[in-house]
Amino acid sequence: MKKLINDPKNVVAEAVAGIAAAHPDLVTVSYDPIFIVRKDAPTPGKVGIVSGGGSGHEPLHGGFVGSGMLDAAVPGPVFTSPTPDPILAATIAVNGGAGVLHIVKNYTGDVLNFETAADLAGAEDIDVRTVIVDDDVAVKDSLYTAGRRGVAGTVLVEKIAGAAAERGDDLDAVAAVATKVNAQTRSMGVALTAPVVPHAGEPSFDLPEDEIEIGIxxxxxxxRARIKLEPADAIVDRLLAPILEDLPFASGDQVLLFVNGMGGTPQVELYILFRRAAEVLAEKGITVSRTLVGNFVTSLEMQGASITVLKLDDELTELWDAPVQTAALRWGR
Known part of the structure; x- marks a missing residue:
């Protein structure tokens, strides 16, 4: 498979170097151990927020480092958790004396390694809280998790928790709002093609041309199922039904609707999906008051998308609207 890379072993380091070169106004980078940190970190008296995970999901997480969102992101190898050492180093780097929140997608390696890093940080007298993101309604357990997977809803947790930390909330309050966002967020995805991990050089699974994977x-x-390719509206209906049933969402709710691309899906197709999702929600009396459309939590070059719905209240809406200045999300300034 063709890829714009040099040596597969250097993909993550070279990509992180590219982030540093492209966004020197926002971030700095440590290479040994490797992590991306907000340029002005640590901020005295502010809760630090650290996330991370395997690479290949860009702009998650490095693209969300900056004012109003993450203080640091720790990239592991492609689709593989970072080890505790860089997580600990990032935690120390952003500690401004008010403690640090770890936001962790629910994959076994990520959970265990962030847990170890939190224990080590505690030995350094750094107070750490951890929020596990598990917004995926598709399956209860998977190849990589005990319980539900953390997927595109991670962006919403990071943004809103980041805004709470930026306004000066203490560690318990920031952790509480992150937990609340996760509890009120549901997601589900679909794949049209498989991703190709650089060191493997071939698709990670076989998906015939006329089939799609629901709940990838x-x-x-x-x-959940492998089915024949359907029109976009039918696919959206398949994804939204379990999302809306799971919380459940109800008439009168205000929501944020997020249509996320998996890396290889044109923006025009994402807007086709968004259009149908907004129609379905309106038919059910659910008001879409905030929106996000684009490639934010990808799976390398996978063609596909996910739909995420977050039930909003006044506080969450205010925090979502708060200024953010990162490589991938910018508004309010």
């Missing part, structure tokens, strides 16, 4: 994970994990 962001590493290519199996979903």
């Amino acid at each position: 994970g962001i590493h290519g994990e199996p979903g």
Whole structure:
């Protein structure tokens, strides 16, 4: 498979170097151990927020480092968790004396390694809280998780928790709002093609040309069903039904609707999906008051998309609207 890379072993380091070169106004980079940190970190008296995970999901997480969102992101190898050492180093780097929140997608390696890093940080007298993101309604357990997977809803948790930290909330309050966002967020995805991990050089699973995978994970994990390709509206209906039933969402709710591309899907197709999702929600009396459309939590070059719905209240809406200045999300300034 053709890829714009040099040596597969250097993909992550070279990509992180590219982030540093492209966004020197926002971030600085440590290479040994490797992590991306907000340029002005640590901020005295502010809760630091650290996230991370396997690479291949860009702009998650490095693209969300900056004012109003993450203080640091720790990239592991492609589709593989970072080890505790860089997580600990990032935690120390952003500690401004008010403690640090770890936002962790629910994959076994990520959970264990962030847990170890939090324990080590505690030995350094850094107070750490952890919020596990598990917004995927597709499956209860998968190849990589015990319980539900953390997928595109991670962006919403990071943004809103980041805004709470930026306004000066203490560690308990920031962790509480992150937990609330996760509890009120549901997601589900679909794959049209498989991703190609650089060191493997071939698709990670076989998906015939006329089939799609409903409920796919962001590493290519199996979903709920493999079916024949359908029109976009029918696919949206399949994704939205379990999302709306799970919380459940109800008439009168205000929501944020997020249509996320998996890396290889044109923006025009994402807007086709968004259009249908907004129609379905309106028919059910659910008001879409905030929106996000684009490639934010990808799976390398996988063709596909996910739909995420977050139930909003006044506080969450205010925090979503708060200024943010990162490589991938910018508004309010």
